[in-house]
Amino acid sequence: MTDALLTSQPISPVPSRTARVPLCFVLDEEGSMRHFLSLVLHGLGIDTEEFADGAAMREALERRQPDLVFINISLESADAIECVVALGKYGFAGSVQLMSGRGAAVLEHVKSIGVQNRLTMLPVLKKPFETDAIVRVIQELRLGTPIAGDIKASLDQGLDQGWVEFWYQPKIELRRKKLAGAEAYARIRHPQHGILSPASFMADASDGSILQLAELAVTSALRAGKSFAELGLQLPIAVNIPVPALTKLPLEEMIRAHHAPGAKWAGLIIDVTEEQIVTDLALAAELTRRMTGLNVKLAIDDFGRGLSSLSRLQNMPFAELKLDRNYVTDCGTDKVKAPLCKTVIDLAHNFGSVTVAIGIEKAADAMALVSMGCDYGQGFLLGQPMAEERFVSLLRQRASHQGATLDKGAVREKRRA
Numbered sequence: 068m069t070d071a072l073l074t075s076q077p078i079s080p081v082p083s084r085t086a087r088v089p090l091c092f093v094l095d096e097e098g099s100m101r102h103f104l105s106l107v108l109h110g111l112g113i114d115t116e117e118f119a120d121g122a123a124m125r126e127a128l129e130r131r132q133p134d135l136v137f138i139n140i141s142l143e144s145a146d147a148i149e150c151v152v153a154l155g156k157y158g159f160a161g162s163v164q165l166m167s168g169r170g171a172a173v174l175e176h177v178k179s180i181g182v183q184n185r186l187t188m189l190p191v192l193k194k195p196f197e198t199d200a201i202v203r204v205i206q207e208l209r210l211g212t213p214i215a216g217d218i219k220a221s222l223d224q225g226l227d228q229g230w231v232e233f234w235y236q237p238k239i240e241l242r243r244k245k246l247a248g249a250e251a252y253a254r255i256r257h258p259q260h261g262i263l264s265p266a267s268f269m270a271d272a273s274d275g276s277i278l279q280l281a282e283l284a285v286t287s288a289l290r291a292g293k294s295f296a297e298l299g300l301q302l303p304i305a306v307n308i309p310v311p312a313l314t315k316l317p318l319e320e321m322i323r324a325h326h327a328p329g330a331k332w333a334g335l336i337i338d339v340t341e342e343q344i345v346t347d348l349a350l351a352a353e354l355t356r357r358m359t360g361l362n363v364k365l366a367i368d369d370f371g372r373g374l375s376s377l378s379r380l381q382n383m384p385f386a387e388l389k390l391d392r393n394y395v396t397d398c399g400t401d402k403v404k405a406p407l408c409k410t411v412i413d414l415a416h417n418f419g420s421v422t423v424a425i426g427i428e429k430a431a432d433a434m435a436l437v438s439m440g441c442d443y444g445q446g447f448l449l450g451q452p453m454a455e456e457r458f459v460s461l462l463r464q465r466a467s468h469q470g471a472t473l474d475k476g477a478v479r480e481k482r483r484a
Contacts, residue, residue, distance in 0.1 A: 088261075089210045092127065094118045094150060095139035095166075104137055106461070107201045110451020111211040112262045121146040125153045133161055134210060140167035140177055147177055155184025162187045162208055168194040198428065198447045218260045222272040225255040226279055232256055233287040234452040238305070238423065241437045241444045248336070249295075250305040250445060251288050252452045253280060274311065281312040282321070285335065289325040291455055292333055298462045305336040305387075307368060310343040313354065322361050334362035336387060341367050355385070366423070370411060388415040390441070392426025399431035409439045416440065 091113050093104045101117040108115050116133070118124040124136075136154065140147045147165070154163060163186050167174055174191045181188040192200055205211045225231045231253060238248035255263040272280070288304040295302045308316070326332050337358070344351045344367065355365050364386035390411055398404045408424075415422045424436050427446030436444060453461075 089113045089135070090131070090133040091115050091135045091137065092118065092124055092133045093137045094121060094124050094147075095137070096120065096141055097139070100139065104201065106450055106453075107198050107447075108205070109453045109457045109461075110447075111202065111205050113205065113211050121150040121153075124150055128153060128157050128159075132157065132159060135162050135164060135204075135208065137164045137166060140165055140169055140174060144169075144173055144177060148180055151177060151181045151186065152184060155181070155186055159186060162189050164189045164192060164204055166192040166194060166196070197430070202447075218257075218263060218267050219270075220255055220257055220260070220263050220268040222255075222268045222276045222280065225257075225268060226276060226283075230255045230257060231280065231283060232454065233284060233291070234454055235291060235304070235458045236445055236452040237450040237458075238443050238445050239449045241424075241433060241441055246300070246302070247443055248303045248305065248333075249291075249458070250338075250452075251284055251291070251307075253284065254452075254454075277309060278312045278315055281306075281308045281316055284308065285316065285318070285321055287455075288335055289322065291458075292335075293325065294455070294459055295462060296332065298459070300462060301331075301333040303333040303336055303364075305338050305366065307338045310339050310347075310350070310354075313337060313339065314350070318358065318361055318363060322363070332362065334364065336364050336366050338366045338368040338389065340369055369425075370415070370422075385418065385420050387423050387443075388418070388420050389423045389425050392446075395424045395426050395432060395436070395446075396428065397432065399429065399433075399435035405435060405439075408436065408441070412436075412439050412441050 089112070091108050093101050093108075093115050095101045095104070095117075096119055098119070101119070105115040105117060113135075116127060118127065136150075136159070138147050138150055151163065163181055165174060165177060165181075165188070178188045178191060189204065192204075222231075232255075233251040234254050235249040235251055237246055238250060239245065240247040253265055253269075255268050257263055284306040285308075288306050292302065292304050322335075351365070358365060366387035366389060367385050368389045369391045370388040388411070390408060394404050394408050394411065396404075398408045412422045421442040422440075423443040423445065424432075424441050425445055427433050427436070427444045427448045430448060433444060433448055
């Protein structure tokens with residue numbers, strides 16, 4: 068799913084006491100593999116530098132030292148060996164993660180050279196490997212962003228100090244494997260503890276703080292949407308807003324501050340939980356009526372938890388139904404979850420809505436969801452939440468790559484002519 072890759076998700080462990088962002092070097096001659104690793108690491112709160120050959124990485128070592136290095140051992144292992152020796156020469160104090168699809172003898176030989184050079188050599192990753200293998204490496208090294216619940220912070224303080232920011236997770240059209248949107252997730256960038264997830268700061272949040280956070284979420288999404296549009300991508304952005312806060316938001320004024328009346332833009336999707344909305348369908352109808360003319364749509368988050376209430380939703384104009392991750396996980400193999408997912412997907416389509424599967428972590432689950440007719444997906448497999456500037460940077464790389472591809476195609480056509 069290279070086109071689909073650009074990863075609320077589980078958060079990885081406690082960083083150092085300073086808020087310095089860890090750095091990882093990624094050495095692999097295969098561009099798609101470098102891209103995949105960088106995406107996962109970015110989602111875990113780690114910066115990356117990518118290298119297609121060892122010479123470039125060795126040159127970079129003269130400028131800065133990373134916390135972790137991923138080195139692929141290709142058919143020609145000499146380049147990897149030279150890099151391992153160079154790391155030893157520079158007194159590299161981080162960890163080295165070798166990865167390869169080659170035989171064990173070659174891998175162990177390169178690893179032994181690292182040990183001889185006094186490097187910390189991690190257990191070799193055999194290709195192919197999935198996202199969870201990378202996550203385990205980061206967790207064991209205690210790099211990246213904190214485990215949800217390990218650290219508690221105050222939302223009030225985060226808002227007052229300007230620590231709140233929004234990270235964006237790609238939403239992928241599953242059948243075509245194309246980027247189709249994004250979802251905003253709140254984070255606090257704490258000066259001592261680094262990046263904190265909502266589990267660390269939402270538990271004791273006041274109603275006033277939640278309303279202020281909702282306003283920031285909408286403003287951030289509107290601004291980010293314009294940034295994405297400047298890159299040629301009209302991406303609808305989803306934000307999670309509790310219904311009590313949604314009823315108080317001046318949505319029309321906020322949207323007009325960013326978009327002139329009648330201007331073309333991708334729109335917003337407001338996620339509300341099924342539990343909050345199903346008990347007051349009249350309110351749901353009023354909210355959807357109010358938002359229709361604003362190019363804002365309503366989606367039900369965690370859909371499927373309240374199965375007894377589903378029949379009551381058939382007349383409601385919800386744009387999206389988000390399939391709860393508890394159903395999605397292992398739906399490709401679990402004989403109970405698979406038919407439940409299929410039932411919810413069919414039901415959503417009968418309502419005239421599209422379905423979004425949340426928390427996709429395995430390729431088997433993604434393939435099963437495609438066969439069930441699920442429209443979109445989000446999750447570790449497809450891309451984790453990442454800071455806006457990283458998301459934009461990846462979109463620029465994607466646009467640049469597509470432009471280069473088009474240029475090459477034009478040259479070929481010219482030659483044929």
